[in-house]
Amino acid sequence: MGPKLTIPNFVLSCLGPIKLLVIIFDKEGVNIFTKMGSKVDVLLAIGLLIVEVFLWVYIGDAPQSARSYPRALLDIAFILTLILLFTSFRKKVQEAKPGSLFNNQVLLIMLITGVYIAVLNYLGFALSTLIYIFGVMWYLGIRKKIMLILVPTLTTLFVYLVFNQLLLVLLPEGIFFGG
Numbered sequence: 001m002g003p004k005l006t007i008p009n010f011v012l013s014c015l016g017p018i019k020l021l022v023i024i025f026d027k028e029g030v031n032i033f034t035k036m037g038s039k040v041d042v043l044l045a046i047g048l049l050i051v052e053v054f055l056w057v058y059i060g061d062a063p064q065s066a067r068s069y070p071r072a073l074l075d076i077a078f079i080l081t082l083i084l085l086f087t088s089f090r091k092k093v094q095e096a097k098p099g100s101l102f103n104n105q106v107l108l109i110m111l112i113t114g115v116y117i118a119v120l121n122y123l124g125f126a127l128s129t130l131i132y133i134f135g136v137m138w139y140l141g142i143r144k145k146i147m148l149i150l151v152p153t154l155t156t157l158f159v160y161l162v163f164n165q166l167l168l169v170l171l172p173e174g175i176f177f178g179g
Helices: 007-025 032-036 038-059 064-090 104-123 125-139 145-166
Strands: none
Touching: 038 064, 104 125, 125 145
8 A cells, every 4th residue: 555645745745846837837937936036935934844843743653663764854854944944034036037947948958857767778877877967067067077077976876876775776777787
């Protein structure tokens, strides 16, 4: 039986996609989040803090072994939400240019991500991820050689170690590595 979709889980899982959908499908190119600036970040942070505290209490009824991991994730989420809250008080509202939120750059990165997902099983996780991260960084204008080498390599290595060694999740090996 799968995980139960409760009201707190549903609310928590809907907050990010709702903001993303409003940004993407706004007709004028300037959405309500840009117009309101940091006010939305403050409201979102307060709402997330309330949900996180509620989930912290809600998880309290579970056995110790079952609640330690979700509480650790909630601790991290709580700290990140506090950082969002404090930085949103200091953030200046910037006027957005019409059409600047969902432009050709975003579409191209979405296309590159789709290609990455399509070739993942053929090239394998390691090679696909190295090429993907390098390509996106290059496209976004990062030209420092040390960054273009270290970030893709360390990110790929970290994700591989966490999933393959720690969580025992098999990642695609691809045709070059025996897959």
